[in-house]
Amino acid sequence: MTVTTEFAVEKHSDHTGAKIGMWLFLFTELLLFGGVFILYSVYRYKYAQDFHIAAFELNKVMGAVNTIILLTSSLTMALSIGALQRYNRKLANIFLVSTILLAVLFLVNKYFEWGAKIDHGIYPGSKLMESSFNYGENLFFGLYYSMTGLHGVHVIVGIVLLTVMLYIINKEPGSVYVIEPKRAREMEGSRIMLGKNASTNPQDIALIDDTVRRVEISVRHYNTEKTFDRSNIIKLENSGLYWHLVDIIWIFLFPLFYLIT
Amino acid sequence: MIIDASSMPQTVNNVFIVILAISVALLALITFLMIYFVIKYHRKKNTKPKDIEGNLVLEIVWTVIPTLLVLGMFYYGWIGYKIMREVPEDAMEIDVVGRMWAWEFEYENGMKTDTLYVPQNKAIKLNLRSQDVLHSFFIPAFRVKHDVVPGLENGFLWFNPTDLGSYDVLCTEFCGQEHAYMKTKVVVIPQEEYDSWYGTPADTTATGQAQSDEDSAEAPADNIPEGLALLTNEGCIACHTLDGTPMVATSFKGLFGRKQIVISNGVERRITIDDEYFKKSIVEPGADIVKGYDNMMPVPDEPLSEDDMKAMIAYIKGL
Amino acid sequence: MAHQEPEQHIVSYGTYVLVWLGLLVLTGLTVAVAGTDLGNFSVWMAILIAGIKSLLVLFIFMHIRYESQLFTVMILIVLFALVIFISLTFFDVSYR
Amino acid sequence: MANEQSVSFFEEKGKHTGILSWILTTDHKRIGLLYLFSILTLFLVGVTFAFLMRLELIAPGKTIVEPNTYNSLFTLHGVIMIFLFIIPGIPAAFGNFFLPIQIGARDVAFPRLNLMSWWLYMSGAALALYSLFSGAAPADTGWTFYAPYSIRTGTNVSLTVFAAFVLGFSSILTGVNFITTIHRMRAPGMGWFKMPLFQWSLYATAWIQIIATPVVGITLLLLIFERTFGIGVFDPSKGGDPILYQHLFWIYSHPAVYIMILPGMGVISEIIPVFARKTIFGYKFIAYSSLAIASVGSLVWGHHMFVSGQSYTADVIFSLLTFLVAIPSAIKVFNWVATLYKGSIELTTPMLFSLSFIFLFAIGGLTGLMQGALAINVHIHDTSFIVAHFHYVMFGGTGFAFFGALHYWFPKMFGRMYNEKAAKTGWALLFVGFNTLYFPLFVIGWMGMPRRYYDYLPQFHTGHLVSTIGSWIVIAGILVLLINLLRSLRKGAKAGANPWAAATLEWQIASPPPMENFHEIPEVTKDPYDFKGVVVR
Numbered sequence A: 001m002t003v004t005t006e007f008a009v010e011k012h013s014d015h016t017g018a019k020i021g022m023w024l025f026l027f028t029e030l031l032l033f034g035g036v037f038i039l040y041s042v043y044r045y046k047y048a049q050d051f052h053i054a055a056f057e058l059n060k061v062m063g064a065v066n067t068i069i070l071l072t073s074s075l076t077m078a079l080s081i082g083a084l085q086r087y088n089r090k091l092a093n094i095f096l097v098s099t100i101l102l103a104v105l106f107l108v109n110k111y112f113e114w115g116a117k118i119d120h121g122i123y124p125g126s127k128l129m130e131s132s133f134n135y136g137e138n139l140f141f142g143l144y145y146s147m148t149g150l151h152g153v154h155v156i157v158g159i160v161l162l163t164v165m166l167y168i169i170n171k172e173p174g175s176v177y178v179i180e181p182k183r184a185r186e187m188e189g190s191r192i193m194l195g196k197n198a199s200t201n202p203q204d205i206a207l208i209d210d211t212v213r214r215v216e217i218s219v220r221h222y223n224t225e226k227t228f229d230r231s232n233i234i235k236l237e238n239s240g241l242y243w244h245l246v247d248i249i250w251i252f253l254f255p256l257f258y259l260i261t
Numbered sequence B: 001m002i003i004d005a006s007s008m009p010q011t012v013n014n015v016f017i018v019i020l021a022i023s024v025a026l027l028a029l030i031t032f033l034m035i036y037f038v039i040k041y042h043r044k045k046n047t048k049p050k051d052i053e054g055n056l057v058l059e060i061v062w063t064v065i066p067t068l069l070v071l072g073m074f075y076y077g078w079i080g081y082k083i084m085r086e087v088p089e090d091a092m093e094i095d096v097v098g099r100m101w102a103w104e105f106e107y108e109n110g111m112k113t114d115t116l117y118v119p120q121n122k123a124i125k126l127n128l129r130s131q132d133v134l135h136s137f138f139i140p141a142f143r144v145k146h147d148v149v150p151g152l153e154n155g156f157l158w159f160n161p162t163d164l165g166s167y168d169v170l171c172t173e174f175c176g177q178e179h180a181y182m183k184t185k186v187v188v189i190p191q192e193e194y195d196s197w198y199g200t201p202a203d204t205t206a207t208g209q210a211q212s213d214e215d216s217a218e219a220p221a222d223n224i225p226e227g228l229a230l231l232t233n234e235g236c237i238a239c240h241t242l243d244g245t246p247m248v249a250t251s252f253k254g255l256f257g258r259k260q261i262v263i264s265n266g267v268e269r270r271i272t273i274d275d276e277y278f279k280k281s282i283v284e285p286g287a288d289i290v291k292g293y294d295n296m297m298p299v300p301d302e303p304l305s306e307d308d309m310k311a312m313i314a315y316i317k318g319l
Numbered sequence C: 001m002a003h004q005e006p007e008q009h010i011v012s013y014g015t016y017v018l019v020w021l022g023l024l025v026l027t028g029l030t031v032a033v034a035g036t037d038l039g040n041f042s043v044w045m046a047i048l049i050a051g052i053k054s055l056l057v058l059f060i061f062m063h064i065r066y067e068s069q070l071f072t073v074m075i076l077i078v079l080f081a082l083v084i085f086i087s088l089t090f091f092d093v094s095y096r
Numbered sequence D: 001m002a003n004e005q006s007v008s009f010f011e012e013k014g015k016h017t018g019i020l021s022w023i024l025t026t027d028h029k030r031i032g033l034l035y036l037f038s039i040l041t042l043f044l045v046g047v048t049f050a051f052l053m054r055l056e057l058i059a060p061g062k063t064i065v066e067p068n069t070y071n072s073l074f075t076l077h078g079v080i081m082i083f084l085f086i087i088p089g090i091p092a093a094f095g096n097f098f099l100p101i102q103i104g105a106r107d108v109a110f111p112r113l114n115l116m117s118w119w120l121y122m123s124g125a126a127l128a129l130y131s132l133f134s135g136a137a138p139a140d141t142g143w144t145f146y147a148p149y150s151i152r153t154g155t156n157v158s159l160t161v162f163a164a165f166v167l168g169f170s171s172i173l174t175g176v177n178f179i180t181t182i183h184r185m186r187a188p189g190m191g192w193f194k195m196p197l198f199q200w201s202l203y204a205t206a207w208i209q210i211i212a213t214p215v216v217g218i219t220l221l222l223l224i225f226e227r228t229f230g231i232g233v234f235d236p237s238k239g240g241d242p243i244l245y246q247h248l249f250w251i252y253s254h255p256a257v258y259i260m261i262l263p264g265m266g267v268i269s270e271i272i273p274v275f276a277r278k279t280i281f282g283y284k285f286i287a288y289s290s291l292a293i294a295s296v297g298s299l300v301w302g303h304h305m306f307v308s309g310q311s312y313t314a315d316v317i318f319s320l321l322t323f324l325v326a327i328p329s330a331i332k333v334f335n336w337v338a339t340l341y342k343g344s345i346e347l348t349t350p351m352l353f354s355l356s357f358i359f360l361f362a363i364g365g366l367t368g369l370m371q372g373a374l375a376i377n378v379h380i381h382d383t384s385f386i387v388a389h390f391h392y393v394m395f396g397g398t399g400f401a402f403f404g405a406l407h408y409w410f411p412k413m414f415g416r417m418y419n420e421k422a423a424k425t426g427w428a429l430l431f432v433g434f435n436t437l438y439f440p441l442f443v444i445g446w447m448g449m450p451r452r453y454y455d456y457l458p459q460f461h462t463g464h465l466v467s468t469i470g471s472w473i474v475i476a477g478i479l480v481l482l483i484n485l486l487r488s489l490r491k492g493a494k495a496g497a498n499p500w501a502a503a504t505l506e507w508q509i510a511s512p513p514p515m516e517n518f519h520e521i522p523e524v525t526k527d528p529y530d531f532k533g534v535v536v537r
């Protein structure tokens, strides 16, 4: 009996497509924050004076430091991608780890900042806010907590994402294709050639007979310039895009909340 | 079928009829063409279709004509609306307070009613305020409607009632359980009768129209106990019954002395209802929430006086 | 289906560092400007500086400068939508 | 091109077997069918709520339920119909199935995201249904969740709102997938203007999904924050502005009505040329009008707020813009009708649905114009006139397009024909019932019957009674249609590759299609509605 079975291995590798997808997703993020920016601008317009006063409660230095941290993390992110594009995985790792550490640092700062505020009794629903804050100040802090909170969540997601990337770019590139038992039985009687010019050399030809339960083919790429798993670069680039967006949002949050005194 | 009883319906009806006529004409045209084509070019009769890719002139025609039509509709609608938003100088102002689930009308002389009384042929401006959530004040027969928005001070609408009679007032913004029952009447009476009623609030029953209408509760009359009148006017009985059946809130019957579990600042505690608790419930309804109920009781727009509260307590204790 | 992968554009490390320095300077600038009293103008100043900073990030860090036009067009569409949302809302808020 | 012997995607064995081969599939066809069945199931849930509502309204006073229950019924009816039936309806079910095939691709750009989007849909559905039975009581705010009532009420609003949030996420992923696929995966020769019009409508829809959905996402999230932390942004007692909530809500929810209707319009643009056997009239105008609807449609949200207390200036601007958005719809309608001219028309079930779509959508759209006229809107806002309007566009429009699509593509998806006679009976019942159900609502709405009313004044009784009777005819119609299709799944005659002699790519491959759609990616040379030489196979 001869059964021929074809199997096609198709790896989807449309880098531009992946990038378009990522950008589309970033647009939704942008508009998500855009929604709160609408609220911010309206209330800012209505209660300009109160916002002005409320902003004194925020720690400008803390905000500036966090801005610098995020900007720097954006730099290391870009550098990490640059390094990977040059097939320098070691350097890419160093920069990626720095990015993650800076992100964590940002959160630590944020934690202390929020903590200080909450200690002062400034949080939605607190006694202080209900008794002695007027509408504008209330809204300022309502927005402050919602927006920086939401941004913080994005930073956390970013950390997770970058950590996963750290794993991915360090995994030995390569893939294993498994032909399941049923399929393997269908292939009985056929031969598998190992190696490119194997046809002449009987040692390189394996017959699939009924003792074969499972066929496993593994393909390994080596990190030379030519065979470097390019799809990792695009993955890292896309994660980088996300991280830069988080940065851009902070670039706006910082002056709008901390610097309107 | 639909009642027209103010200066507004004329305008609105006109706009409506014009747009309706255009729409019906277009709908008829489209439907006719569809049916005609389906019959004329049915596969049985016409086996050879003729490919037509398009026709630029036609496309322009059916872009430009609808554009002109809709611009006309817009303009017509706008003109009608302009009238609704421009209140005549000499309009009489009445404050309307909406709360779950009752309306209250406050006249310039301080009088309060739960049915709206207006003189015939006089511009009336209603200033709309809400104590709790969104409501919407709607008089179908007058073709007026406007949302009643908490926190928004300048909500208003105006009309000039032309026909005597009493007409429905409805709430058209969903506001909770009894939304469908948040209705009252507007009663249009001749100017002279109105003047005498307005001058002497106690004399409300004198107005013929008002009497004939079974729903209309009047301004406080002498035979009603003061406590009940207060509870009615403040809108309490929209949520609290007097007969012991709990509705949106607990019933007032047997209120005092009742043991109750309340949640204060998230903590459950047991209390016994006394005068102090009653007063606190009115001034600060959110402070103690009765277990099983929602924190939706509004704060009265003007604080109740000590005397008023005493009167309420006295009445409730007597239930 | 098979698309030609566009040549990757590799940006020099130096450029990135320069951009970063630029961003830091702009941050300093916006803090400094906030200190002075420019009245109503200071908001717009802050937004302007933030805008320039994001353009830097967008064009260099996020490579928009080196990508096909499609991306720029899409970004413009989205920003335009956001601007429209805000301005139409203000037709209500500021004329109330 | 077609290989008739090939194994269909139903039989193809993948990594998993049994149920897992469905719920873990990344094949766009299987995901499309998953969506189709989930959506139909939830449609039946939503429709059951509607049936109960109509029963309650058959007479004034209490008929079967308490006010609270009624309020929850219309809320959940609205939420389910909008977020779970009509928004994903055509794009997620038919779009997923046919988008790649119609442009000659093997799958969508991100198959795994596609699966994730279905899972998010199911989670959203589960949350929405769970919110019915958990918490104090099911949400009772209406599908619009207007603040501050939605902040105050003790019902299970947060969970329902969160469900809507999750569903928004699912919708976004579908949008991302569709745009990328259309940009990157068209077969050689498939230029933008060689695409079937269904693709254009999906493309425009996807853009709205991407631009508008996040706005409602954040709005709903803030509503949840408001309820749990009291941040105050929508709460007037803390300085927030409830009207601003409405702006944010409608910035999404008006464009969302075009998410609902555009794919329906796309379906109609597919069906009409096929059964008139001639090319579509004014291809480019229909294609561009989809983009025009999508863009102008994003600017008109304020027409839901004419009496909300927004400024007079805003009222006027939004009214003007509202009228402008009608023009691209008008262009489409006229081009469809012109396509019939000198055709060779066959009145199959899909064609009947398409023609009735035009009729019902025209009624819905033209009444939409009345609502857009400021003077009239003041009177009919929040009355059952509006209810009639949106059922005409949503059910009469998108709903009929959905059923049209179901009957048009059924043979392709399942490889079986259905009983044409039963389908036509179902259509007739649905059409008659539909008008009996909703037309009276225009009348009583004009007379002043408010919406979301549990109880009503006696003068509205006749209208409500007729309407409720209409709902029974509709039930009959829907049951006939669905039972016929379900029966045909097993008993229907085998369908050939191209039973309608249509020219688009999906009809050039086997029914049901093989796993990889095309053994070889086709080279496209013909226009999508060029029927020369296309025969029934």
Ligand code: HEA
Binding pocket: B026, B027, B030, B065, B066, B069, B070, D144, D257, D258, D260, D261, D303, D304, D305, D322, D323, D325, D326, D327, D329, D330, D333, D361, D362, D363, D364, D365, D366, D367, D368, D369, D371, D372, D373, D377, D380, D381, D382, D386, D389, D390, D393, D394, D397, D398
């Ligand atoms: C599928 C969904 C869908 C669609 C397509 C539409 C389409 C339109 N809608 Fe509708 N609408 C809803 C769903 C939809 N709507 C819903 C759900 C609500 C209520 C939400 C709620 O409050 O719960 C609503 C509410 C609503 C309101 C608010 C009413 C109120 O609450 O006060 C308004 C006001 O302007 C409006 C207008 C329009 C207009 C002008 C169109 C236009 O796009 C229509 C364009 C179509 C045509 C014009 C017909 C076809 C053309 C011809 C027949 C040719 C001739 C035409 C001309 C001369 C122009 N709609």
Ligand code: HEA
Binding pocket: D044, D047, D048, D050, D051, D053, D054, D074, D075, D077, D078, D079, D081, D082, D085, D086, D141, D142, D143, D144, D387, D391, D394, D395, D399, D437, D450, D451, D452, D453, D454, D471, D472, D474, D475, D478, D479
């Ligand atoms: C796609 C959208 C869609 C669809 C298809 C429908 C379909 C129906 N809707 Fe719709 N409806 C909305 C979307 C939709 N609705 C929205 C968004 C609202 C606003 C909610 C709000 O105010 O917040 C609304 C509100 C709404 C109201 C107004 C409530 C009020 O304001 O008080 C009413 C009242 O009649 C109504 C009735 C119906 C009916 C009778 C159907 C029918 O067409 C359904 C027809 C089918 C059947 C009646 C049953 C078929 C049943 C089976 C096949 C299963 C067998 C089951 C039984 C026999 C029980 N709906």
Ligand code: CUA
Binding pocket: B098, B099, B100, B101, B134, B135, B136, B171, B172, B173, B174, B175, B176, B179, B180, B182
């Ligand atoms: Cu008040 Cu509805």
Ligand SMILES: [Cu+2]
Binding pocket: D253, D254, D257, D300, D301, D303, D304
């Ligand atoms: Cu709309």
